[in-house]
Amino acid sequence: MAAKKAAKKPNVSGDELKEYYRVMLLIRRFEEKAGQLYGMGLIGGFCHLYIGQEAVVVGLEAATEEGDKRVTSYRDHGHMLACGMDPNGVMAELTGREGGYSKGKGGSMHMFSKEKHFYGGHGIVGAQVPIGAGLAFADKYNDNKRVTFTYFGDGAANQGQVYETFNMAALWDLPVVFVIENNQYAMGTSMQRSTSTPDIYTRGAAFGIPGEVVDGMDVLAVKAAGEKAVAHCRAGKGPYILEVKTYRYRGHSMSDPAKYRTREEVQRVKSERDPIERVREMLLEGKHASEEDLKAIDKEIKAIVNESAEFSKTSPLPAESELWTDIVA
Secondary structure, three states: OOOOOOOOOOOOOHHHHHHHHHHHHHHHHHHHHHHHHHHOOOOOOOOOOOOOOHHHHHHHHOOOOOOOEEEEEOOOHHHHHHOOOOHHHHHHHHOOOOOOOOOOOOHHHOOOEOOOOEEEEEOOOOOHHHHHHHHHHHHHHHOOOOOEEEEEEOOHHHOHHHHHHHHHHHHOOOOEEEEEEEOOOOOOOOHHHHOOOOOHHHHHHHHOOOEEEEEOOOHHHHHHHHHHHHHHHHOOOOOEEEEEEOOOOOOOOOOOOOOOOOHHHHHHHHHHHOHHHHHHHHHHHOOOOOHHHHHHHHHHHHHHHHHHHHHHHHOOOOOHHHHHOOOOO
């Protein structure tokens, strides 16, 4: 069964739609390759894949301007690729190599890019939320009209520091978009069992923060909601909450067998709501691309991902002297 199509016609050009397809496919193929490398023992520690959630970050990145910031949780590889970070550097960091973004010392959860205004994936649940508000405070102080996207999951939404941050962001009218990537299961507990409200974004009402829920499997719906949220923040009206309802196809991490849900449930989402397949159908039906065009894009993406894997294997391990660099004393 084909993926369910977006209810509205695309509000973007064919070229833009192809670019969203390309970046989502890059994230999907990159994460598949990362999973393979993990299985081969080339990636150690934890590895949280973004497969299934690609439309969230691609749609929101389409609503950004140069200088806008982003900070997220440990499920962060897709965010790095979507904001334009080099796949070679990302994969090399996953494998702990010198050519990685943190010189092989940070791994999956500790990559940053000053050039791309990416302020890291954070391993402590919810810890990135106050950091995002701090980034937004700096933007307000400098009056530069920039916006910070602060991503966290449905599980992190139950952390107390999230609500302390909501309170401060509302008091100070900070230009921050709080993005709840609600993939339904947090680590392994269904949202229905862990969260008292069916729509998490409504919790912002207690602080006077507006928000809305968005179909996170529809990149165009995410983009439209992102543009609305960004306009709100740039106008000096304070924070905004987007609860983006999405779904991850893999377990919480590579070590999670995901026995808390059925294979039939996962397959149903893949067949009916896959975000990449949805855009593929729009491209073909709108005659923005042919089957051959899409095959060429897939071939290009596979080459990029294979190159990143090869780069990560051939890049040297960090020298022992690196133990004493980049230390905040």
